[in-house]
Amino acid sequence: MELKFKQGQVDAAGFKVRYWEAGNGRPVIMLDETEWRNTKLHEALAEKYHIFTLEIPGTGDSATNTESQSIGDLASVISTAASSLTSERYTLIGTSFGAHLAIWQAAQSPDSVEALILISPTAILYQGVIAGTTAQEFHDSLFAHAENAQQFVALNPDVFAKESALKCRLGSGTRGYETESKFADIHCPTLAIFGRNDRLVSPEAARVYREKIPNSNIAIVYDAGHCIVGDRPEALVNSVVDYSEHWETFIVGHQSGLINP
Amino acid sequence: MKASLFAGMGYSERHKFPFTWPVPPVYADPAISVKSYQEGMDECSLAEDVGFDWISFSEHHYSGRIPTGTPAVMAAAVAERCKKIKIAVLGHLLPLNNPVRVAEELALLDNLTNGRLVSGFLRGTPNEDQVYSVNPAEGRGRLLESMDLIQKALTEPQPFSWEGRYYQYRTVAVWPRPVQQPFPPAIVGTRSDDTIRYAAENRLGLGVSFLSVEETAVITDKYHKWCAEAGWTPAPDNIVYRGSIYVAETDELATEWFEGLMRSKPGPNIPLRRTVAEAIQSARTGGPFDLRGLVAGSPEGDVVGNALGINFLGGPDTVAKQIKEFHDRCGVGVVDMPFQQNKVDHNGVMKELELFGKEVIPQLREF
Numbered sequence: 001m002e003l004k005f006k007q008g009q010v011d012a013a014g015f016k017v018r019y020w021e022a023g024n025g026r027p028v029i030m031l032d033e034t035e036w037r038n039t040k041l042h043e044a045l046a047e048k049y050h051i052f053t054l055e056i057p058g059t060g061d062s063a064t065n066t067e068s069q070s071i072g073d074l075a076s077v078i079s080t081a082a083s084s085l086t087s088e089r090y091t092l093i094g095t096s097f098g099a100h101l102a103i104w105q106a107a108q109s110p111d112s113v114e115a116l117i118l119i120s121p122t123a124i125l126y127q128g129v130i131a132g133t134t135a136q137e138f139h140d141s142l143f144a145h146a147e148n149a150q151q152f153v154a155l156n157p158d159v160f161a162k163e164s165a166l167k168c169r170l171g172s173g174t175r176g177y178e179t180e181s182k183f184a185d186i187h188c189p190t191l192a193i194f195g196r197n198d199r200l201v202s203p204e205a206a207r208v209y210r211e212k213i214p215n216s217n218i219a220i221v222y223d224a225g226h227c228i229v230g231d232r233p234e235a236l237v238n239s240v241v242d243y244s245e246h247w248e249t250f251i252v253g254h255q256s257g258l259i260n261p
Numbered sequence: 262m263k264a265s266l267f268a269g270m271g272y273s274e275r276h277k278f279p280f281t282w283p284v285p286p287v288y289a290d291p292a293i294s295v296k297s298y299q300e301g302m303d304e305c306s307l308a309e310d311v312g313f314d315w316i317s318f319s320e321h322h323y324s325g326r327i328p329t330g331t332p333a334v335m336a337a338a339v340a341e342r343c344k345k346i347k348i349a350v351l352g353h354l355l356p357l358n359n360p361v362r363v364a365e366e367l368a369l370l371d372n373l374t375n376g377r378l379v380s381g382f383l384r385g386t387p388n389e390d391q392v393y394s395v396n397p398a399e400g401r402g403r404l405l406e407s408m409d410l411i412q413k414a415l416t417e418p419q420p421f422s423w424e425g426r427y428y429q430y431r432t433v434a435v436w437p438r439p440v441q442q443p444f445p446p447a448i449v450g451t452r453s454d455d456t457i458r459y460a461a462e463n464r465l466g467l468g469v470s471f472l473s474v475e476e477t478a479v480i481t482d483k484y485h486k487w488c489a490e491a492g493w494t495p496a497p498d499n500i501v502y503r504g505s506i507y508v509a510e511t512d513e514l515a516t517e518w519f520e521g522l523m524r525s526k527p528g529p530n531i532p533l534r535r536t537v538a539e540a541i542q543s544a545r546t547g548g549p550f551d552l553r554g555l556v557a558g559s560p561e562g563d564v565v566g567n568a569l570g571i572n573f574l575g576g577p578d579t580v581a582k583q584i585k586e587f588h589d590r591c592g593v594g595v596v597d598m599p600f601q602q603n604k605v606d607h608n609g610v611m612k613e614l615e616l617f618g619k620e621v622i623p624q625l626r627e628f
Contacts, residue, residue: 210419219422
């Protein structure tokens with residue numbers, strides 16, 4: 001079944017935030033990297049949930065964002081936009097820089113976020129974009145296997161420059177301690193997922209999330225780089241859907257081992 | 262150079278086994294089994310006393326020739342007897358095992374031995390793909406993923422989930438942590454390029470078994486090259502060669518034993534029906550398999566398999582020279598040797614160990 005994503009726009013704190021929605025069920029808000037907004041993960045979630053994928057102001061086709069002065073500022077914009085889209089408590093899923101924002105959003109809006117899923121979060125121990133790196137080089141570094149990189153299109157150089165400038169200005173990759181101080185304020189069930197071969201986020205990062213976010217689990221996806229949905233889509237879908245459904249009880253086995261009843 | 266006893270723990274009446282694999286358990290008399298393990302442990306004690314550096318154990322199944330299907334259990338028993346020597350599990354057959362369980366066994370052994378453990382990661386011989394019903398086509402992938410997961414499990418200080426291709430665990434939190442940090446030395450036993458490269462890129466050791474010097478050099482040359490590309494140089498202990506041995510007081514006596522062995526026409530080391538052997542090989546390589554064609558072209562009861570040769574044969578000086586070739590040409594730093602050969606009983610093994618310790622080990626120390 002091919003899902004239809006309906007595009008819309010919502011006003012939030014002076015920004016016009018575009019979004020794409022699909023599916024029915026409990027609400028899920030997704031903050032993705034520009035080039036990963038329509039993936040197998042979105043399709044799988046839309047089969048069970050009402051998902052809203054938001055375009056982070058200053059990314060993708062949106063205007064250059066010079067208004068937001070911090071990650072927290074930008075997170076509050078997203079939080080306002082999400083509140084306009086649903087009055088229910090929602091599952092918040094952020095990927096990469098979107099996960100960095102999601103951490104702040106979950107800490108700022110504990111009454112709205114019922115579960116948090118962070119995919120390759122760049123909030124701490126992130127090396128950032130090395131000066132001089134082209135959009136294509138950066139794109140290629142996101143995958144464990146070159147053939148997987150070819151399944152996605154690298155960002156347009158202008159968009160890449162715009163997004164890199166925004167992330168750099170907001171301190172992504174350089175001021176992780178500020179975000180880390182927010183970890184203790186996240187009380188909803190939280191899953192942080194990392195690719196085993198992520199070249200952008202240190203493998204040391206995962207354990208910090210587990211240590212400092214009170215009700216958290218970490219998952220390591222074997223043979224995946226930073227773009228887990230590109231390298232191991234089935235494994236990512238499995239973890240995210242399972243966690244969305246069962247929260248911290250996803251550690252309890254449900255699959256039958258019965259072979260010949 | 263260091264010497265390691267490959268402790269086979271063979272059932273003493275193994276020369277009476279039929280040429281089949283598996284060997285039916287009906288051939289195992291518990292009284293003989295108990296005595297055989299005790300004799301094997303006596304061999305380990307003597308090896309430590311005469312100057313061996315390591316004792317190794319290997320996972321093999323469904324036969325009394327090397328009846329250590331659970332090598333960690335055997336290693337734990339010997340570690341209590343032998344208090345100083347390195348205890349090497351070379352190794353676990355990873356495609357057959359739960360990798361988290363392997364990590365737990367290694368961590369526990371490293372604690373029980375206070376940091377004397379050396380570990381080994383292997384795929385296993387084709388017959389062992391039948392053990393626990395593992396699909397031979399998945400062996401390579403399972404091995405690679407298991408190595409990754411075991412290293413993660415031994416080093417990660419927080420509980421984690423693992424989303425693999427072949428393994429999924431929602432909670433991994435291995436206790437105890439290994440004594441040797443970040444984890445005990447690990448040897449990857451392999452002849453395959455992808456696994457050699459994995460060992461090099463992950464700064465793991467390399468193990469090669471039962472090949473000639475020339476064949477071994479092809480593998481170790483690749484390993485050295487890929488280690489250099491990964492920015493490191495392996496230490497002597499990182500390269501282990503396992504070769505079978507018969508050492509006697511003189512070359513003539515060793516040759517006499519070997520000729521007697523050949524006259525007895527030893528059967529295949531791991532005998533398999535041709536159809537089964539071909540089916541496993543086909544599954545491993547993805548090649549064609551024509552069952553009915555094979556049956557039509559095979560005599561009744563057709564069994565295949567190679568007799569295990571002897572890599573080191575001779576008096577002490579000759580054996581030392583043969584081992585030195587592996588050191589000089591291949592960079593081998595540890596030679597791991599099964600002394601339990603066909604037609605050699607427990608007393609014979611003890612005699613050889615004494616001789617090796619007295620006459621060969623001092624020569625190994627020179628290089």
